[in-house]
Amino acid sequence: MVGMGLGDLIDRAAELILSAEYVVALTGAGVSVESGIRPFRGPGGIWTERGEPSMDGYRRFVANPRAYWEGRTRPRRGHGFGTSIYEAEPNPGHRALAEMEGMGLLRALITQNIDNLHIAAGSRNVLEIHGNAHKLRCVSCNARFPREGFDLSVLPPRCPECGGVVKGDTVMFGEPIPSDVLSRCFEESERSDCMIVAGTSAVVYPAAGLPLMVKRGGGVLVEVNPLRSELSQLCDVCVRAPSGKALPLLVSTLKRLRS
Numbered sequence: 001m002v003g004m005g006l007g008d009l010i011d012r013a014a015e016l017i018l019s020a021e022y023v024v025a026l027t028g029a030g031v032s033v034e035s036g037i038r039p040f041r042g043p044g045g046i047w048t049e050r051g052e053p054s055m056d057g058y059r060r061f062v063a064n065p066r067a068y069w070e071g072r073t074r075p076r077r078g079h080g081f082g083t084s085i086y087e088a089e090p091n092p093g094h095r096a097l098a099e100m101e102g103m104g105l106l107r108a109l110i111t112q113n114i115d116n117l118h119i120a121a122g123s124r125n126v127l128e129i130h131g132n133a134h135k136l137r138c139v140s141c142n143a144r145f146p147r148e149g150f151d152l153s154v155l156p157p158r159c160p161e162c163g164g165v166v167k168g169d170t171v172m173f174g175e176p177i178p179s180d181v182l183s184r185c186f187e188e189s190e191r192s193d194c195m196i197v198a199g200t201s202a203v204v205y206p207a208a209g210l211p212l213m214v215k216r217g218g219g220v221l222v223e224v225n226p227l228r229s230e231l232s233q234l235c236d237v238c239v240r241a242p243s244g245k246a247l248p249l250l251v252s253t254l255k256r257l258r259s
């Protein structure tokens, strides 16, 4: 691919997508950077600057859910996320993926982001592998509830469905990925013969294993990332551009090639 310009790479990516049967996308922090959300890892990342948070968050929650909730409901000072994830808006990259799904070309979207921006952009079949900061989840039955308006008068709050303890849906350090989401991620990846990997270096498991599943099954990988990643050498096309630029170009190319 040496010597290919951005337009050629986008054309090649579009051809792979159009000749695939079942296209799935995997996204990460890079897709939300253009919405003003700072990544955790990598250059400019919150954890790169401040160090990683304590690794035993989930253990402490399990040991004392009430203390976890009391810590959450206390008013907080600035959290250093850049634009707050509660105020951020989808960018053209999010909207392009929603449009691809609407065109019938993208079957599922697996994201490591917790910011709800894919859903806000209109994507429907979204699997949030690390949860959603706008939701709460019952640790017993996995039922999800909107955070907004949930009754917090007694802490820890209890699940209206089963009485289990409720926590934020966002997956904490040391917390297993909820089994319902994880098994659907495996199903979609197993079925996929083309995965678009956008804005993620896919080094954190279990997400990191999903492109490998597609590749092992004989499928192709399309990387959209301004930086080279550990996955790049496995990818069939590497589009070296930010997703907010590359994905809208990809959508217009898909429309042109289909017409």
Ligand SMILES: [Zn+2]
Pocket: 138, 139, 140, 141, 142, 143, 159, 160, 161, 162, 163, 164
């Ligand atoms: Zn429950």
